[in-house]
Amino acid sequence: MLKISTRLDTLEESVTLAITAKAKALKAGGRDILGLGAGEPDFDTPENIKEAAIEAIRKGYTKYTPVGGIVELKDAIIEKFKRDNGLHYDRADVIVSCGGKHSIYNLFQALLNPGDEVIIPGPYWVSYPAIVTLSGGTPVIVSTTVATGFKMTPEAFATAITPQTKAVIINSPSNPTGAAYTKAELAALAALALKNGLLIITDDIYEKLVYDGFEFTSIASISDEIMCSSVVLNGVSKAYSMTGWRIGYAAGPRELISAMTKIQSQSTSNPASISQWAAVEALNGPQDSISSMTKEFVKRRDIMVDGLNAIEGVKCPVPSGAFYVFPDVSGLYGRNGITGSVSLSAYLLDTAGVAVVPGSAFGDDNSLRLSYATSLDTIVDAIERIAKAVK
Numbered sequence: 001m002l003k004i005s006t007r008l009d010t011l012e013e014s015v016t017l018a019i020t021a022k023a024k025a026l027k028a029g030g031r032d033i034l035g036l037g038a039g040e041p042d043f044d045t046p047e048n049i050k051e052a053a054i055e056a057i058r059k060g061y062t063k064y065t066p067v068g069g070i071v072e073l074k075d076a077i078i079e080k081f082k083r084d085n086g087l088h089y090d091r092a093d094v095i096v097s098c099g100g101k102h103s104i105y106n107l108f109q110a111l112l113n114p115g116d117e118v119i120i121p122g123p124y125w126v127s128y129p130a131i132v133t134l135s136g137g138t139p140v141i142v143s144t145t146v147a148t149g150f151k152m153t154p155e156a157f158a159t160a161i162t163p164q165t166k167a168v169i170i171n172s173p174s175n176p177t178g179a180a181y182t183k184a185e186l187a188a189l190a191a192l193a194l195k196n197g198l199l200i201i202t203d204d205i206y207e208k209l210v211y212d213g214f215e216f217t218s219i220a221s222i223s224d225e226i227m228c229s230s231v232v233l234n235g236v237s238k239a240y241s242m243t244g245w246r247i248g249y250a251a252g253p254r255e256l257i258s259a260m261t262k263i264q265s266q267s268t269s270n271p272a273s274i275s276q277w278a279a280v281e282a283l284n285g286p287q288d289s290i291s292s293m294t295k296e297f298v299k300r301r302d303i304m305v306d307g308l309n310a311i312e313g314v315k316c317p318v319p320s321g322a323f324y325v326f327p328d329v330s331g332l333y334g335r336n337g338i339t340g341s342v343s344l345s346a347y348l349l350d351t352a353g354v355a356v357v358p359g360s361a362f363g364d365d366n367s368l369r370l371s372y373a374t375s376l377d378t379i380v381d382a383i384e385r386i387a388k389a390v391k
């Protein structure tokens with residue numbers, strides 16, 4: 001028998017896999033399945049961005065590029081940070097990777113030694129603890145609840161810090177909860193991080209998807225001192241509907257970016273040259289596709305939240321950003337053989353033909369994650385079906 005590395009022993013298999021596989025199988029078998037599991041915008045990549053990619057192919061930009069990205073893209077990223085976040089970086093402070101997830105992977109590979117702890121507020125994006133573990137570190141989850149708007153309080157943060165703590169992850173707006181931190185909330189967390197000499201890792205991938213006039217702040221932008229202790233992660237996947245293009249980026253302390261680039265040089269090399277040119281256009285070109293997208297998202301969000309809150313046993317907070325809702329559904333447990341978020345998800349798939357992601361995948365068994373990156377019709381239909389199924 002082939003023996004797989006022991007590194008995989010501690011790597012948890014995603015709970016979402018079972019549901020996704022089942023949804024696919026049911027669909028293939030002819031069942032009418034409504035998918036609310038999507039982790040990507042359903043809009044097409046804007047035309048000007050596609051054209052830039054086609055142009056890049058025509059111009060023959062189809063060869064290896066510098067490992068950490070072409071200077072045109074680094075400069076577009078530097079300009080974006082200046083324009084949107086008031087952050088000032090040089091080219092050596094920036095790396096372009098094959099998606100934001102890849103930047104995070106490079107980061108933890110470059111940062112962690114065995115025993116190093118990384119504080120992750122929960123509910124969390126599934127890949128954070130997985131990548132920390134794969135990189136030899138120890139994820140320390142600080143669970144939050146709807147009572148604090150799914151946001152980590154300074155008190156909870158302080159309690160989790162040990163001499164082994166090396167870094168803390170902030171993801172605002174959050175996947176899966178859609179919770180977004182205010183500047184004051186971030187400042188309080190940053191003060192604690194600085195006091196304890198921690199690296200702040202801020203995943204700003206949903207920065208553009210905020211609603212109801214919420215003002216996004218990158219924690220790194222609060223002061224120069226905080227910026228020096230922060231790595232900012234971002235990418236074009238969510239803001240420009242470019243998930244398949246695989247372009248993400250990070251900016252932060254030069255020695256860390258350089259170490260990340262070294263790892264990238266011995267693994268993937270440069271991100272796809274054509275995608276890099278598309279990302280240059282995404283960042284430098286017209287930005288109006290973002291506002292049309294957020295307008296549509298907010299409409300869908302409101303219908304989904306209202307529909308869910310009308311179901312007895314479901315409590316759905318209104319998220320400030322991203323394209324997910326994260327309702328507390330524990331009021332439904334104990335009926336219809338439902339014992340938790342995994343069995344509720346399976347039940348909804350079986351009886352209602354609606355695919356959702358169990359909250360346990362994100363460290364919260366009381367909840368479900370439903371994505372509104374799908375059509376209004378699908379949302380209305382899905383909510384109706386869910387309401388009927390859990391009656």
Ligand SMILES: *Cc1c(COP(=O)(O)O)cnc(C)c1O
Pocket residue numbers: 039098099100101102125171174175203205235236237238243246247248
């Ligand atoms: C989607 C997502 C990313 C990055 O996705 P890529 O497609 O790899 O750029 C990063 N963090 C969170 C929380 C996400 O939801």
